Amino acid sequence: MEAMEVEAERNIQRKQALYHSTGERFEIQKEIYRGQQYSQIYFARLHLMRTLLYSLLPNWKPHLPVCTVLGLEKGKECIIVGTLYKYMKLKPTILDEYSKERSATPLVKPHNFMHSDDYLVLEDESGRVKLRGNVLLPSVYVTGIVVALHGKETDAGDFWVEEVLEAGLGDQIELPLKSGEDKFVVFVSGLSIGSGANPLHSQLLVDHITGYLGDEKEQSIAAQIVQVIIAGNSVEISRGLLNGQNLASKDQSKLSEPIKELDILLTQIAAGVPIDIMPGPSDPANFSLPQQPLNRCLFPGSSAYNTFRSCNNPHSFELDNVRFLGTSGQNIDDLERYSEAKDKLEFMERTLRWRHLAPTAPNTLGCYPFSDKDPFFIESCPHVYFVGNQDKYETRLIQGSEGQVVRLICIPRFCETGMAVLLNLRNLECHALSFGTQFSS
Template sequence: MEDLFVVFICGLDLVHIEKTSLALRLFVNWIAGLIPDVDDVSTKVVRLIIAGNSTRTVHEKIKPTISLTSRRNEMPEVMESVKLLDSVLLELAQVCDVDVMPGEHDPSNHIMPQQPMHHCMFPKSIVFKSLNQVSNPYECEIGGLKVFGNSGQPVTNILGFCEISTPIDVLENCLKWSHMAPTAPDTLGCYPFYESDPFIIESCPHVMFVGNQSSFDTKLVEGEDGQVVRLISIPEFASTSTVAILNLKTLECYPMSFTT
């Protein structure tokens, strides 16, 4: 088996594209093969997973109000960011398969599990079969490996209510607990499932990731029955200009920065 790669990116924050336009352009040009690459990694990328918060990354709390008028000023910005996302996806979908997950601040339902963003928002890029709108959490199989992860809400919520200090440690514990969102529905909003729990991890994945974290981190963990799982914490691109690259052959994972 030859070296094949999956690229993880998140937190594009296209509402504030003026801050990241150059780094994002470098990334798009790199994955399209327009920038020389010593190891030819860009020519061997088989999947790009965009793990949420493509339109915006908002950390401050929104002030409660009984009127929606205070939010009307945001709507043109959000609409423009969705159009910009469509244009970016149009370029990316021409060079590799692209999976687009919704994030906490994307135009999708707020409670978990989040449904895929509607295809009507992407009139240009949706013509490519390589573009997939997917849910959050998201599970897929790539090159015989099971990949499973979320856009960050469950991990961020857990970090706020326990002494676990890093997203990678949260992922490892979720793997041990066999549950992706143990704080739902108590402190994490989720759809009321009565007969089954969609957050239960029924079979061990090969790769488990979380998006929209402050920095890149990764860890290889082994289970009692010999399972080997690669854990990945994906940093927000808007604040770090960094993506995570996974080698499907070796499960090696490393960051690549597009700072200028």
């Protein structure tokens, strides 16, 4: 009897957090491509953002008139609001692809298409005007951002920019006051099962989350994990098999093997912890953003648990009233190709200040042709903003002008780094979890 009581005392209970999905805007109910034009998403974005920027103008430059591009007068100071377009000398086009065999022009490095001759124009419904000045740097901005500009038209017909007004961080619900209770969220991305990555690393991660790894102290920490987020690229299927031909039975099993292996791992986690899985570029999901949830029939084992959720990418949700927003990394990777920053966190911060999750969509980033809305508009500021499939783990806490606080997290590719990220819901503190199988000599 005494032994049973001791055993009961040792029995560690897993903590729980209240989960609420807020990602309805990323769901596509009936996909229609016939007759849809990408111009409509730009009109929706301009209308939405212009209304927002107009509400900020009385506190910014109340004495200046607001003009359209067509209504500009030489030398007259005013404010114009519109969408930026960046002319890029090195931006690849399908015509270049077609003619590159006949061209003597050297191929561009694929990671970045910046050039010193790049310049910006501002466009609204009435027309477009070339922008000049030292305030608006082409290296920082990309096509698709809506801004307000203070300046005047020059003799050459350009617009000389004196100051820029961005939308800035949105309103944020107050962070709930927490007791001294720690609750953790685990982020992982780039498991890339099927790519030849060490399967022992991912099993160690699963064993840590489920509490099968380590002593009693480790297990009590694992019991405080209330949510696991898998941010894209969970499997990697050999592209050589996907050539449009009918597959032999042995090749069909090669296609399904990584997904079966992933399901085994997810089933172990879902048996004890709520888990959200987002699609990424290498997963069997639609290519364009927002990516729709991976089909539950791919996961016969884990989908039997009500703790398993297949989610959109981008993904938006709340845990104990802490608001999360994140992607599998496509939006930030695309910004890196068409603009410059000192690190990935700076790109992330820009998207929050521009109030837009994927400004380069649909110009250089594939997205669904929405006709009546722009779901990538960031209406309210999250407390935690994460992106998956990055080269390394980075994190920063940023503050808005009205006291908003946001934890930015770059989640590294697990298959390359053996790293996951642990976030404390109580205080938004963050650190890396590293899993290795090397023994030191």
